Amino acid sequence: MKKILLGLAAAxxxxxxAFGGGAFAEEAAxxxxxxxxxxxxxxxxxxxxxxxPFGTYxxxxxxxxxxxxxxxxxACHSMKLVAFRSLSELxxxxxxxxxxxxxxxxxxxxxxxGEMFTRKAIPADHFPAPFANEQAAAAANNGxxxxxxxxxxxxxxxxxxxxxxxxxxxWGQYQEGGPDYIHALLTGFGETPxxxxxxxxxxxxxxxxxxxxxxxxxxxxxDGQVTYDDGSPQTLAQYSKDVSAFLMWAAEPHLEDRKKTxxxxxxxxxxxxxxxxxxxxxxxxxIEH
Amino acid sequence: MSGGHSSYxxxxxxxxxxxxxxxxxxxxxxxxxxxxxxxxxxxxxAFGGILAIMLVSQIITGVVLAMHYAADxxxxxxxxxxxxxDVNSGWLLRYLHSxxxxxxxxxxxxxxxxxxxxxxxxAPRELLWILGVIILxxxxxxxxxxxxxxxxxxxxxxATVITGFFTAFPIIGDPIQQLLxxxxxxxxxxxxxxxxxxYLLPFMIAGVVILHVWALHVTGQTNPTGIEVKSKTDTVxxxxxxxxxxAFALSLFLILxxxxxxxxxxxxxxxxxxxxxxxLKTPAHIVPExxxxxxxxxxxxxxxxxxxxxxxxxGVLTMFGSIAILFIVPWLDTSKVRSAVYRPWYKxxxxxxxxxxIMLGWLGSRPAExxxxxxxxxxxxxxxxxxxIIMPLLGLIETPRRIPNSITEAVxxxxxxxxxxxGVAAAPETKG
Numbered sequence: 001m002k003k004i005l006l007g008l009a010a011a012x013x014x015x016x017x018a019f020g021g022g023a024f025a026e027e028a029a030x031x032x033x034x035x036x037x038x039x040x041x042x043x044x045x046x047x048x049x050x051x052x053p054f055g056t057y058x059x060x061x062x063x064x065x066x067x068x069x070x071x072x073x074x075a076c077h078s079m080k081l082v083a084f085r086s087l088s089e090l091x092x093x094x095x096x097x098x099x100x101x102x103x104x105x106x107x108x109x110x111x112x113x114g115e116m117f118t119r120k121a122i123p124a125d126h127f128p129a130p131f132a133n134e135q136a137a138a139a140a141n142n143g144x145x146x147x148x149x150x151x152x153x154x155x156x157x158x159x160x161x162x163x164x165x166x167x168x169x170x171w172g173q174y175q176e177g178g179p180d181y182i183h184a185l186l187t188g189f190g191e192t193p194x195x196x197x198x199x200x201x202x203x204x205x206x207x208x209x210x211x212x213x214x215x216x217x218x219x220x221x222x223d224g225q226v227t228y229d230d231g232s233p234q235t236l237a238q239y240s241k242d243v244s245a246f247l248m249w250a251a252e253p254h255l256e257d258r259k260k261t262x263x264x265x266x267x268x269x270x271x272x273x274x275x276x277x278x279x280x281x282x283x284x285x286x287i288e289h
Numbered sequence: 290m291s292g293g294h295s296s297y298x299x300x301x302x303x304x305x306x307x308x309x310x311x312x313x314x315x316x317x318x319x320x321x322x323x324x325x326x327x328x329x330x331x332x333x334x335a336f337g338g339i340l341a342i343m344l345v346s347q348i349i350t351g352v353v354l355a356m357h358y359a360a361d362x363x364x365x366x367x368x369x370x371x372x373x374x375d376v377n378s379g380w381l382l383r384y385l386h387s388x389x390x391x392x393x394x395x396x397x398x399x400x401x402x403x404x405x406x407x408x409x410x411x412a413p414r415e416l417l418w419i420l421g422v423i424i425l426x427x428x429x430x431x432x433x434x435x436x437x438x439x440x441x442x443x444x445x446x447x448a449t450v451i452t453g454f455f456t457a458f459p460i461i462g463d464p465i466q467q468l469l470x471x472x473x474x475x476x477x478x479x480x481x482x483x484x485x486x487x488y489l490l491p492f493m494i495a496g497v498v499i500l501h502v503w504a505l506h507v508t509g510q511t512n513p514t515g516i517e518v519k520s521k522t523d524t525v526x527x528x529x530x531x532x533x534x535x536a537f538a539l540s541l542f543l544i545l546x547x548x549x550x551x552x553x554x555x556x557x558x559x560x561x562x563x564x565x566x567x568x569l570k571t572p573a574h575i576v577p578e579x580x581x582x583x584x585x586x587x588x589x590x591x592x593x594x595x596x597x598x599x600x601x602x603x604g605v606l607t608m609f610g611s612i613a614i615l616f617i618v619p620w621l622d623t624s625k626v627r628s629a630v631y632r633p634w635y636k637x638x639x640x641x642x643x644x645x646x647i648m649l650g651w652l653g654s655r656p657a658e659x660x661x662x663x664x665x666x667x668x669x670x671x672x673x674x675x676x677x678i679i680m681p682l683l684g685l686i687e688t689p690r691r692i693p694n695s696i697t698e699a700v701x702x703x704x705x706x707x708x709x710x711x712g713v714a715a716a717p718e719t720k721g
Contacts, residue, residue, distance in 0.1 A: 053552055081367070081370050086374070147564075150370070151370070151563040151564075154555060154560060154563045155560050155563035168553075174553075175554075175555060177560070211573065251563070253374060254374075258381070258554070259552065261381070262547065262550070265547050266544070266548070269540060269543055269547055273537065273544060276533065280534055280536075280537045283529050283533050284533075284534070288328075288700050288701060288704045289329050
């Protein structure tokens with residue numbers, strides 16, 4: 001057994017040396033004015049209430065995030081997979097959810113006369129999209145259709161690189177690449193591009209953008225833009241955090257349930273493994289092996 | 290070993306009645322209770338059992354997922370999201386299934402490395418090994434097609450790239466690709482046939498697993514010393530000894546499995562697969578799942594033409610060859626000694642092989658450019674060199690260490706050097 005471990009250690013060491021060489025080569029290829037690898041800057045790692053094995057959503061924060069989505073983001077970004085009924089998970093009562101849904105109009109039909117009609121949304125409806133279709137969305141937004149937000153917090157993550165991606169397994173269980181990325185992107189518009197960098201017309205420089213040096217969306221959130229009722233600071237930093245947390249919930253609504261179930265499963269498995277180990281020791285006690 | 294005499298004795302009337310008509314209880318008893326296993330098996334030998342459980346787990350979660358899944362390009366992505374959001378415990382089923390695939394491969398790689406280390410493929414276990422390689426191939430096909438089903442960006446583009454391999458073959462390439470796709474590009478017919486095959490193949494795997502276990506029970510298990518079982522003192526009964534040890538190992542494996550499912554369910558996936566498939570937008574990097582990365586690195590390592598073989602065909606042949614070569618491993622190894630424990634040089638090269646495989650995996654996740662390509666080429670050369678040059682050559686020139694006369698002797702020698710009293714070492718076999 002010792003020899004196997006020793007062998008594993010040697011194999012690991014050799015592999016790490018090779019990784020180190022490769023990573024170094026990657027860094028060397030970097031050019032500030034015309035970068036080839038994106039994002040230019042790695043997102044800052046934020047503290048999230050839903051991180052870690054006992055993470056839970058902060059309902060107040062989710063409610064603030066919903067307000068930002070509703071008042072700002074939803075003008076361009078759809079959230080087709082999220083139903084109004086699931087907003088009860090944000091701490092709203094049934095009546096509040098009903099009232100919230102009623103603020104939206106959805107297309108329905110055909111009715112008995114064969115006509116399509118619009119009606120007030122009910123909790124069973126999903127968030128209606130701001131544009132009729134992707135082509136309309138692209139036409140209204142400089143040729144780039146704004147992505148749907150239902151899964152955006154799981155569909156974006158900046159590579160962590162070696163050795164961080166291995167450390168992530170054992171330390172921190174990092175699964176918050178999505179919200180970290182969204183937060184970094186929303187707060188990253190103010191930065192000035194490095195000298196000599198050409199920014200294509202109609203796009204906006206953001207060193208945190210995952211696919212290029214600039215993107216079609218202008219800075220969407222500014223200080224003081226959205227009014228909070230709970231006394232939280234009305235700053236870009238706070239807005240960005242809140243809407244990122246909200247989008248994480250939208251993408252992974254059962255996160256709390258998952259982590260709670262996980263803890264029970266872990267306790268059971270560890271106890272079960274312990275009992276099996278004791279049983280195994282007893283059974284093998286008389287046998288040299 | 291299992292052939293010949295059975296030690297099963299039906300006690301009750303009903304057992305006798307069944308035994309005279311269909312001796313299934315006898316088969317189970319002889320295979321999983323009385324079946325003698327070497328007493329010196331370590332935990333590396335637990336992965337066969339773990340794999341059997343993983344196969345069952347994948348089939349069960351998969352069957353339930355299929356009840357909610359819609360194999361249609363317009364519905365597939367949203368039907369998976371419906372499972373995640375609205376189906377009771379759907380998130381659990383889907384995360385168990387997607388992470389289960391990763392765990393399945395983790396276990397199978399360990400299982401194969403164990404076989405290579407202890408020489409489990411050597412006579413008389415060549416067929417056992419070959420059946421294992423067939424299972425591996427079926428697993429790879431199943432996993433690839435399963436990854437296409439959620440119809441995300443990586444699903445679509447992964448399917449496009451992998452089916453594109455076949456076009457590298459002259460004349461037959463294009464018809465094969467069109468047959469796989471059900472058309473000229475990845476589309477609804479592709480998704481439908483992949484779903485159908487993804488449902489079928491696991492049952493074929495189960496069939497080959499039965500043959501694999503049958504072959505195992507004919508030749509008996511190898512063990513860390515590589516010495517065949519010679520007497521009764523070399524073995525213990527499968528139950529309770531192997532059963533309890535395998536159960537303990539399985540429980541540890543399940544802890545790892547649960548850790549990923551409940552705390553890091555998306556760690557091994559790619560974020561792009563949460564974007565619905567779009568045939569007009571190619572992702573910046575198309576990468577397969579982690580367990581295919583070493584093969585992907587070898588595919589892309591061939592950047593040059595070799596005579597009439599262009600780099601594309603060369604890459605595809607290299608990739609298929611990297612699995613195909615496993616079929617002839619039993620005949621490439623010329624050593625008379627089975628286990629790496631007594632082969633100092635083979636042991637060294639084995640661990641370099643493991644490190645090289647991990648390095649190739651990492652290279653598979655990098656873009657194919659600059660230093661990465663060179664490292665991939667070196668890694669590919671070593672991968673094949675290990676099988677084609679090192680294996681045959683080492684068997685001829687290596688001086689193995691002294692091999693004990695029997696498993697029992699090896700076990701006793703180990704206990705003595707460990708400073709524990711040997712005592713009643715040659716414990717009586719508690720065979721029922």
